[in-house]
Each structure stands twice: as structure tokens, then as C-alpha cells.
Amino acid sequence: MRIGIIGAGSIGLLFSWYLSEKHEVTLYTRTVHQADLINRKGVTLVKETEEVRKLPAKPMDEWVGGDDLTIITVKQYQLQEVLFQIEDKLDEAGSLLFLQNGMGHLKLIEKLQSSSIYVGSIEHGAVRESAARVRHNGAGAIRAAVFKGSLVRLEELANNAPEDFSIQVETDYYEILVRKLVVNAVINPLTAVFQVQNGILLANPFYRKIAMSLLEETLCVLETADKEKHYRDVVNVCEKTASNYSSMYADLSQGRRTEIDAILGFLIEEAEKRGVHCPYICNYYHMIKGKEFQGEVVT
Ligand SMILES: NC(=O)C1=CN([C@@H]2O[C@H](COP(=O)(O)OP(=O)(O)OC[C@H]3O[C@@H](n4cnc5c(N)ncnc54)[C@H](OP(=O)(O)O)[C@@H]3O)[C@@H](O)[C@H]2O)C=CC1
Numbered sequence: 001m002r003i004g005i006i007g008a009g010s011i012g013l014l015f016s017w018y019l020s021e022k023h024e025v026t027l028y029t030r031t032v033h034q035a036d037l038i039n040r041k042g043v044t045l046v047k048e049t050e051e052v053r054k055l056p057a058k059p060m061d062e063w064v065g066g067d068d069l070t071i072i073t074v075k076q077y078q079l080q081e082v083l084f085q086i087e088d089k090l091d092e093a094g095s096l097l098f099l100q101n102g103m104g105h106l107k108l109i110e111k112l113q114s115s116s117i118y119v120g121s122i123e124h125g126a127v128r129e130s131a132a133r134v135r136h137n138g139a140g141a142i143r144a145a146v147f148k149g150s151l152v153r154l155e156e157l158a159n160n161a162p163e164d165f166s167i168q169v170e171t172d173y174y175e176i177l178v179r180k181l182v183v184n185a186v187i188n189p190l191t192a193v194f195q196v197q198n199g200i201l202l203a204n205p206f207y208r209k210i211a212m213s214l215l216e217e218t219l220c221v222l223e224t225a226d227k228e229k230h231y232r233d234v235v236n237v238c239e240k241t242a243s244n245y246s247s248m249y250a251d252l253s254q255g256r257r258t259e260i261d262a263i264l265g266f267l268i269e270e271a272e273k274r275g276v277h278c279p280y281i282c283n284y285y286h287m288i289k290g291k292e293f294q295g296e297v298v299t
């Protein structure tokens with residue numbers, strides 16, 4: 001299958017490296033410089049060892065669609081610009097797969113005139129070390145489902161995924177995104193505010209109490225019945241990624257914008273629609289926005 005990947009950050013490089021084993025992958029970068037570098041050097045994946053794979057890269061200005069599947073791996077707050085860049089050529093774009101954390105993107109993609117749209121969540125950990133080099137920190141599941149249209153390209157992707165990079169096709173896109181949203185709503189803001197690794201949220205009994213209150217309130221906003229399942233998700237992720245720094249902590253550490261609007265911001269909008277009071281969520285939302293505003297670099 002011909003696959004275009006838009007956004008050559010941590011996830012874009014990770015996906016391009018793995019998927020190029022069995023597919024014709026083209027990576028679309030924001031800058032000409034990064035595309036040139038990848039064309040010259042290939043993409044290096046660092047795990048126990050490191051391996052280079054050659055694949056073509058093009059700057060986004062040269063994107064004309066034409067792939068069977070286009071995977072969009074930019075951050076939530078970069079999506080609007082990408083959609084603006086591709087919306088005129090959606091007829092040519094084939095199916096689209098969005099892999100953002102959070103749920104803020106749903107209201108953007110529901111307006112797209114594309115025949116098939118998929119959304120997914122990623123449990124892998126990846127960090128871009130340089131423009132053409134990515135470190136694969138933790139393997140986990142990739143789940144995706146149809147948001148709109150036909151299943152064909154998603155099934156083709158899942159059936160031809162490398163053994164060590166499997167993709168699970170699910171039936172309920174909302175369930176996939178909500179499960180990841182709950183995990184991110186609890187772990188990301190708390191680790192960023194307390195400046196700790198994910199595992200400390202369980203190990204420190206006081207932080208654990210706060211994490212459970214935030215979880216409780218999140219589930220109340222989402223009117224979720226199966227609380228036990230989400231509790232297990234949060235505990236599992238904290239345990240499996242105990243020594244990792246969450247993406248929100250990492251973003252603030254480097255003075256970057258976070259995806260708080262698509263996570264707690266999304267929950268605040270949901271709470272308003274449903275008339276639910278959510279003081280913890282509002283407080284943590286404003287703490288993270290405040291840190292972004294200060295351009296605070298935490299160590
Ligand atoms: N990294 C991880 O381990 C995980 C990430 N995710 C989710 O995956 C998504 C992507 O995250 P991640 O890869 O870490 O983010 P990164 O910031 O590493 O990558 C985003 C990339 O998108 C590029 N980009 C931005 N705007 C455009 C544009 N208009 N055209 C082309 N490229 C563009 C950026 O380019 P430039 O660098 O030039 O600015 C950057 O390379 C997020 O929603 C995140 O929450 C989910 C689970 C795990």
C-alpha cells in the first residue's frame with residue numbers, strides 16, 4: 001500500500017520506520033531541511049541496537065495526496081494548519097488516519113469531506129533524538145477504528161503490519177479514544193505539575209490520592225459506567241511506564257506548548273454541556289495553561 005505520513009516528529013519517524021518494511025512510505029515534513037536530511041541519511045530507529053531505513057521524504061508544500069492511506073502524526077494544536085493544507089486535495093488523499101492523544105480533534109475531522117477517516121491511539125513511547133533519528137522507548141498497543149467510511153485501508157494496514165508493531169482494529173472509535181483520554185487526563189497534568197515520573201503517581205500515597213480524585217471526576221464528566229476498567233488502565237500505564245516522563249512534563253520541560261486543550265480542555269467543554277461541576281479538572285487545566293503562559297522550563 002502507498003502510505004503518506006504527515007509530521008516527522010517522534011511518532012511520524014517511528015511509524016515511517018516500521019511501516020516501510022512492508023509498504024511504500026513517504027514522509028511529509030514541515031521543513032525542506034528535514035526532508036533533505038531524511039532523503040540523504042534515511043531514518044534511524046534506536047532500540048537495543050540501531051538500524052537505518054531509507055525512505056523518501058518531501059516537504060509538506062509538495063503534498064498532493066495520491067497515497068492510499070495518509071497518517072497524520074502532528075500534535076493536536078498543529079492539526080488545524082495541516083487540515084488547511086490538505087483540504088483542497090482530499091479527493092486525492094485516499095483514507096486518513098489520525099493518531100493524536102486527546103479528543104479535541106474530533107470536532108475538526110468530522111467536517112472533512114474525506115470518504116474514509118480512521119482514528120487511533122498509541123501506547124508506544126517514542127522520542128525524536130534528531131531530525132532523522134528516533135528512540136523507541138516502550139512498545140505497547142496501537143488501536144484504531146473507523147470514524148467514518150469504509151474499513152478497507154485500515155484492515156489492509158493491520159493485516160500487513162510488522163510483527164513487532166501490530167495494529168489492532170477495533171469497532172468503537174469512541175471507546176478507544178476515551179480510554180486513552182482518561183489515562184492522559186490523570187497522568188499527564190499531575191506528572192507535569194508535580195514534576196515526577198509516571199510511576200511516582202502510584203508510589204507516593206499523597207499523589208495517588210489526588211490522582212484518584214482526578215480520575216473520579218473525569219469519569220463523572222464522561223458519565224462512564226465501568227469505573228474499574230479505567231482505574232486499571234491508569235494503574236497499568238503508571239506501572240508499565242513507571243520511569244517515563246509524560247509527554248506533558250516533557251513538553252513543559254522544553255518550553256513547548258502542551259496538548260492540555262485537547263485533554264482537560266475537552267473535558268471542561270463536555271462538563272459544561274452536561275452541567276457537571278469539575279473543580280479538579282479546571283484547576284489542573286489552569287495550572288498547565290499558566291505554566292505554558294510563563295514559558296516555564298521545569299527541570
Ligand atoms: N511520542 C509519543 O511517545 C506519543 C505521542 N502520541 C501522540 O502522537 C501525536 C504526535 O506526537 P509526537 O510525534 O510526539 O509529536 P512531535 O512534536 O514529536 O511531532 C510532531 C511533528 O509534526 C510536525 N508538523 C507540525 N506541523 C506540521 C505541518 N503543518 N506539516 C507537516 N509537519 C508538521 C512537526 O514538525 P517540526 O518538528 O518541524 O515542528 C513535528 O515533526 C500527539 O498527539 C501525541 O500526543 C501518543 C502516544 C505516544
Ligand SMILES: CC(C)(CO)C(=O)C(=O)O
Nearest residue numbers: 187241244245246247248
Ligand atoms: C501513556 C502516557 C501517559 C505515557 O507517558 C502518554 O500517553 C503521554 O505521556 O502522553
